[in-house]
Amino acid sequence: MSHRVLVTDKLAEEGLAILKAEPGVEVVVDTKLAKDPAALKEALREADGIAIRSGTQLTADVLEGQPRLKAIVRAGVGVDNIDVPAATRQGIVVMNTPGGNTTSTAEHTMALMLSLARNVPRANDSLKSGKWDRNAFTGSELEGKTLGVVGLGRVGLAVARRAQGFGMTVIGYDPLLSAEKAQEHGIESLRLEEIWPRADFITVHTPLTPETRDIIGAKALAAMKPTVRIINCARGGLVDEAALVEALNAGKVAGAAIDVFDPEPPPGDLPVIKHPKVVVTPHLGASTEEAQVSVAVEAAQLLCNFLKRGQVKFAVNMPALDRAELQDVKLYLDMAWRLGMLHAQMDRGSIRNARLIYRGEVAAKNTKLITASFAAGLMESSLDEPVNLVNAMSLARSRGIEIEESSAEAPGDFGTMVQTEVTTERKTYVAAGTLFGKQFIRLVRLGSYLLDAHMDGTLLVFTHHDRPGLIGFIGRTMGDHGVNIAQMNVGREAPGGEAIGVVNLDSVPPPEALSALGENPNVLSSSVIKLPERGALPPWLQL
């Protein structure tokens, strides 16, 4: 089967070459689509994957109704040009290449910091315009100054290291970096309000989120030293540009350097771009030969590995999954999917929540994926849209179904077991599966009864009073209606008490057969559950 991959932003040739060399992958490069959402939407209908940078906007509208699209790869870090929740809802995996442009971006940040400190762009313009003015551009050294870093992730820490090399004192803030860890990097961790008055230079390296938008706004600017220089090489919108221009004009900020804008491209007459104390570049943080080769190669490999080999790495909307791991959990994914489908067909009210308990060997595996597979099985028959490992959990959440999991590595009754409990408005249903001989999936518990039933094809599940001749009656009734029994399993708590039977049938019994069962006072309930045949896998496991 051929996989079509669209490339709609400029990607280094080295990455395109990997895509073109992959057997069974057809590459369509069309950068004009980045500027034409309607044409992009149309082209995506025929694509299995897309590779982009920051120039292509994958909005909810563009991603809506794209049954063929399976993967989006961002050759770079920021995924703010992709509506990730919309992609997740559609079951599309979104991956990025997080480390490939860190060095380039950190170096560009240093370039901007030095340009600001030494007035390089203005001095350059002056000299090129024929002047020889050595007095107008007296700068400031970095050594001995304090740099405030907001966001101490990959780029923030890389900038901190370089600044320390210049003899700067680095202070910073990141909600995900403890003061102890920051200390290990030689950084004093402080609250933002403590950073503003102490820093001579401030650089931001966070994603743009509702919390970080305008993180450097009028209030923060008012608390800074009048000699402060501000750098934004992360995302447009982190610095309130109107407030910045005001502070520059009022002499409350010495200068700023900005690489990123919101939106991009910005209007050419934007006051912050025109301002003489502001150094600007058109989103060049990642624009080096090295970074572009690195992110393009990585993006191409991510796409090929996903489309051809089912490998998931650096996904922002699902857990990582490599080929070996997939093989390792494939049977569990299959089992959990079947358990989900089984619950979906129980005679029940609407689902409130579900719980998975992993015991023994399975507890050491990637249980998040197994839980997602269960969620897919639980919901797929009720939903029109395709359900897969990417969107199953978010679809469940969006319908108010909480699915939680717990693990215990110590084995219980079985060396490995996945127990599933689904609570509806009526009661909690329990079903558990195990692997027999490491390759056969078995249903080993239904409610409080232990059994050993196959989990494929047509199942007749009946509860009954444990009486002599009852099993013969079931067999006869099925036979009278031309239904052959492949396997039969009975679980009971005590002889003569209530019991459960699971019968694997070769065909679906007609309604009259079930009515006939119901006429026997010792049969308490009966239902037919349809599961896929043995070895039939969901589309997302057919790799």
Ligand SMILES: NC(=O)c1ccc[n+]([C@@H]2O[C@H](COP(=O)([O-])OP(=O)(O)OC[C@H]3O[C@@H](n4cnc5c(N)ncnc54)[C@H](O)[C@@H]3O)[C@@H](O)[C@H]2O)c1
């Ligand atoms: N200009 C460019 O071309 C360019 C290139 C690469 C990355 N970027 C951008 O730079 C930013 C950082 O990239 P990265 O690779 O270091 O990402 P990263 O995920 O490694 O680091 C981001 C850090 O920001 C922190 N953070 C989040 N909210 C915060 C808050 N309210 N206050 C302080 N810190 C907060 C996170 O905890 C995280 O550690 C991203 O926005 C990315 O898109 C821009």
Ligand SMILES: O=C(O)[C@H](O)COP(=O)(O)O
């Ligand atoms: O988030 C990123 O990786 C950077 O902003 C780089 O964006 P670009 O790939 O469009 O240069």
